[in-house]
Amino acid sequence: MERIAIIGPGAMGMLFSYYLKPVCSELFLIDYLDERAKLINEKGIRVEMKNQVKIVKVKATAHPSEIGIVNLVLICVKAYSTSEALKRANSIVGKDTLVLTLQNGLGNLEAIMALVQKEQVLGGTTSMGANVIETGFVRFAGSGETVLGQLDSGTEKAEKLAELFRKAGLEVKTTEKLESAVWSKVLVNVGINALTALLGVRNGRLLNYESSRMLLAEAVKEAEAVAKAKGIELNYANALERVEEVARKTSENISSMLQDIRAKRRTEIDAINGAIVREAERIGIKARVNEVLTHLVKALEQSYSERI
Template sequence: MKIAIIGAGAMGSLFGARLAPLCDVWLVDAWEEHIQAIQRNGVQLTNLDGSTERVAVYATTDPTTVGGGVDWAIIFVKSHQTAQAAVWAAPMLKADGLALTMQNGLGNLEVMADVLGAERCVQGVTSHGATLLGPGQVRHAGAAATYLATRPAIAERVQRIAELFTRAGFETHLSDNLDSLLWGKLIINVGINALTAILRVRNGVLAEVAPARALMDAAVDEAVAVARARGITLPYVDARARTREVAVATAANRSSMLADVLRGFPTEIEVINGAIVREGARLGVATPVNQTLVQLVQALEATYAQRVA
């Protein structure tokens, strides 16, 4: 099986390192320093138990280098790069090749479908966590199940990649309806990502500091109200408690949004908290806390150049 992972950030590098010993894997990313480090030394992976290993993986900044014959293009880029990633994936994929998104937030599948066609796109949800430690270096920061959407026309192909993921150490299950899990992950990200970016703290601080915890709870409550208005049944009973559990379990992690802010990069605020605000407006559910979080992160992005050291 030939796999192209488009977006070799923390999650892309983790999946690439775990899958490379089992199949033909290419990492594709525009970050030259990172790709050059992988080309020289492989992905330097720190495992959950603290052990380290170097894994050789094909890596490139030029998507044409991958060539054709790709069975699966796995999309891990930031949401604002999804359309470009789909354009890159199109000439790589075999006639029956599929593109899988396991990105944060809502709307990425639809963006991919606009480029590739809905019949070639697959939704996934993973709760694994990873942190980039530097160019070519990634730490596996948390493990949980991965879920892939399936349908009769592609069931055999999805089953094969699910089995490959499981062999690589990513426990994977199939589902014909991922809405519950997709929203379950979204709501946790709503509670954690923006606040860690604004406060510039690691995840665990949100559960420890009372004012931060109150804001996290308020953002989560609004997201739950929107999910209920949409008719979504969440995969947990108490969203506040589940979000706090994740913050504690990943206490040492820097969220992806915090990492973006620290590097002066665009964030995914629009597809996380912004998605809650848009759906709330459509459904008549007030979301003032999430609206404020969106505006604060947008203000951070707009003032990167004026930041006081």
């Protein structure tokens, strides 16, 4: 892979920049803020890993038109910014460019497919974790598997990309069931993200309290029922057991939604719990707990300026 562009200088954008820079000829990090891009160009990306800080130099820019066509675009923005971010960077996408999303939530693949050809679109999930310390500085929060798949039939393009990721030192596998992989990850986010954001606690703490554990279980059961009604096969036999297992394994992690709430940013609630509510409505079933969680997180967002 010769030229790679990563859109979004957040935690995952910086982490993947760190891993992929050594295995491509050119890596570009696209931001929408010129000053932030300039700062990253000056200082590089700093990654704190195992109590060591490693620095990698990348070409950061807020002007995608300066880059030219790339071989791979990796989208690392929040779900609500997917369409806008790709439209801003449309000049870097050629007819043979692959566009990959590993973002949280539902709807990202559809947003990308509205702008590029189906055969160019790849998606998947990642269990790696990272927290932004400041602009250009990210703290590694845990390794994990990355799953890649493509929208059209087969796995040839996904396998080729997986080889590159493995060369970069990442744990990767491919799947022919991309929708299953995405939904399986979404159910984990449904159970963990909103509740940690509302309670202000680390992932594992959700299992310590009767009420939070009950709400987690009900949210996951609703999402599982929606997946089943849509005929989507999940990657595990018992959704609740899987979500609780992830909460335990990532017990000290601060979820991305809690990070957003703490920084008074917009969250991805609409692409996670909110998406479950919308999908439930489409097929005529209820997802009351997810609906309440969605409104509570939105109420938090709307009241940022009034917090005491």
